[in-house]
Amino acid sequence: MSTPLAPVKVAILGPGTVGSEVVRLLTQEAGDLAARVGAPLEIIGVYVRDTSKDRGPHLPPALLTSDASALVAQADVVVELMGGIEPARTLILEAIASGASVVTANKALVAAHGPELYEAADAANVDLYFEAAVAGAIPLVRPVRESLAGDHITRILGIVNGTTNYILDEMTRRGLDYDVALKQAQELGYAEADPTADVEGHDAAAKAAILASLAFHQRVALDDVYCEGISAITADDVIAARETRQVIKLLAIAERTGGGVTVRVHPALVGEDHPLAGVHGAFNAVFIEAESAGGLMFYGQGAGGTPTASAVLGDIVSVARHKATGGKGPLESNYAVHEVLPIDAAQTRYCIRMAVEDRPGVLAAVAAVFQEHGVGIEIVRQVPGQTHAGLILSTYAAPERDLRATVEGLRASDAVAEIKSVLRIEGE
Amino acid sequence: MSTPLAPVKVAILGPGTVGSEVVRLLTQEAGDLAARVGAPLEIIGVYVRDTSKDRGPHLPPALLTSDASALVAQADVVVELMGGIEPARTLILEAIASGASVVTANKALVAAHGPELYEAADAANVDLYFEAAVAGAIPLVRPVRESLAGDHITRILGIVNGTTNYILDEMTRRGLDYDVALKQAQELGYAEADPTADVEGHDAAAKAAILASLAFHQRVALDDVYCEGISAITADDVIAARETRQVIKLLAIAERTGGGVTVRVHPALVGEDHPLAGVHGAFNAVFIEAESAGGLMFYGQGAGGTPTASAVLGDIVSVARHKATGGKGPLESNYAVHEVLPIDAAQTRYCIRMAVEDRPGVLAAVAAVFQEHGVGIEIVRQVPGQTHAGLILSTYAAPERDLRATVEGLRASDAVAEIKSVLRIEGE
The missing domain is CATH 3.30.70.260 (ACT domain)
Structure with missing residues (x-):
């Protein structure tokens, strides 16, 4: 624990694109960040598997360590950017147990083990922030947890996968066939050589589980998410949609129904006047319907090292500020309020x-x-x-x-x- | 100050549409709000000028008082929904001086006296939240202050006046003349009998000043905002715009330029593919460009009793949570970093x-x-x-x-x- 003017000790786990961008921003913006936090931020180390590899000017050898547990034990704030379930899960639980707050961008981990991690953080009275895990740079967690804290969300419709939005947008705007649009997306780096996780909706399903959990204080297992991808969509489907002033989007949907909550991912027809229809290219957007606020939409870049680093840094400032000046972010409590229903319902x-x-x-x-x-x-x-x-x-x-x-x-x-x-x- | 389980005492100033909706929600959602705050919220009174008037079932006579200062002096949280500069300003300063946190939806006051109020709140170590003053239900203050705390905003483009967006949208979609669209907006209740404040851009200018202040930690006086309305826009302008795949929107713009910041409101041509072009009817949206995050957009209802009440309630939960459990929202400090430049620059x-x-x-x-x-x-x-x-x-x-x-x-x-x-x- 830090006193207000002592530095807040930050440990970074994972030296990838996002990690090195976060270190660069923490270094270059040190003065500004200290003013916003109320105390300086000190990077005490960066965990890498191989400390001998050259990591560029922002990650000098002196910062690198291959002993993640020892690094975590000394930190006030642990920033997990490794991806994957293990050892990320164990290291985050170690960090929480030693009293550190945690920032993570790990979608797979939060989707699979979110409730376990939230509960550990609540019990230890530390923060667990994961803005970058949901929709990259788009601020979503704070608006949902805090701005809508007095409201009730009834439905979330999200375009949460940039690859599939790019493919569908090209099919819509240029009349391309699915195969041609996919190939173009692969050539431009929007889609991977094996595009399965994107085009079959698996990536969107993980985000749908996190969104449902945020919106409805609901434990949603990945297996509860009905998932259908876009690989069966044809140019004819797109043309037929246009004739009725609609566009096709891959949506992640979490919805409160009579008896519970349904969570699903599938292609859907959306009216041309709906704000989600105006989301082009590889951008993401999340449309939220709330009882009092009505319709709200949050739009931005859902992936990419620099945009994701922006979201991670916002989280670091919040949890470091709580460490430096006292206080804590809102709790994630009251789980399992609704039953998760199969898509049939x-x-x-x-x-x-x-x-x-x-x-x-x-x-x-x-x-x-x-x-x-x-x-x-x-x-x-x-x-x-x-x-x-x-x-x-x-x-x-x-x-x-x-x-x-x-x-x-x-x-x-x-x-x-x-x-x-x-x-x-x-x-x- | 409250101990964790003692009720947080809430005073409401102003019994209008938003005020009575806030009281209704505080009453109906009491259990849920108490769980989110960590302590029950107790409405200790509602300030009205005339206590003898019937205010409906949500505002029983026992809650009403015409002595605002006495009410404010007993409160932990003061919710100012009166509008106008005085007595709102004096009552908020009294609240801050007595150690209460403040939530306000008062756009005119925050635009004219924001810096004075922020400084008083900082000095007294209490919260001042004003989410509903910027763009109604749209969560904007938290994303800008917190989610982007490690980033640098370079420009904000906002559709922040629903009346003018409705008029321009009708002109665009139905080919109406300005006068016809205005008359229709008046008949539907979207525009007032005297529409000057909306159509000449004065309402948008006040919001532009607040947005600039949020984005750039900048004191912007209303007089610094260059302001041009939509009354000169013709059906021919709209047609000419469409021919080049553009639409006309009234934008509030705050921009960092070489030597400082410019803040302006005027009609502008926006490309059809820009997300702001997809904002129809009386909806509002704010598009933010940040160095790391890239383009972000926040969309929703900018006015109306229930949507505004949702934003006010989110603020009440945040400040009450700080009162109940310790902590405080982010500071607004570091003012006057940039020079406010005239539009010529x-x-x-x-x-x-x-x-x-x-x-x-x-x-x-x-x-x-x-x-x-x-x-x-x-x-x-x-x-x-x-x-x-x-x-x-x-x-x-x-x-x-x-x-x-x-x-x-x-x-x-x-x-x-x-x-x-x-x-x-x-x-x-």
């Missing part, structure tokens, strides 16, 4: 695009399938086709399980030649 | 729409005026006209004073029949 709207037989009575046959499952049809559009007629139907909101059963019924119907796509409509 | 880009004589040599004559003042022309578009040719020119960035001199030179030129409009281009 979610109320959604479907837009179903299909090819149907071109003969009388087909529309009646299709409508009968919807009626059988209690799903209301809001809009039907017929579009000309080659061998079959095209039909695009938008439903009213209905339980996901009934919507799925309807699609199964359509697949089994003689009137339907092919289900071309099924997209949920969100943001209304 | 700002670097801007102009889009000039004019009617010119339809004869050879006109373009050369026009170009000579730009060259004389050292202003570069980026794009020239010629559009057909009846008696005159139309010319639309976009400049490169140049000092505002040179751009103005160029426009004066064009007005004086024989080649130019009429300057139809001059709009600045922002957000690039």
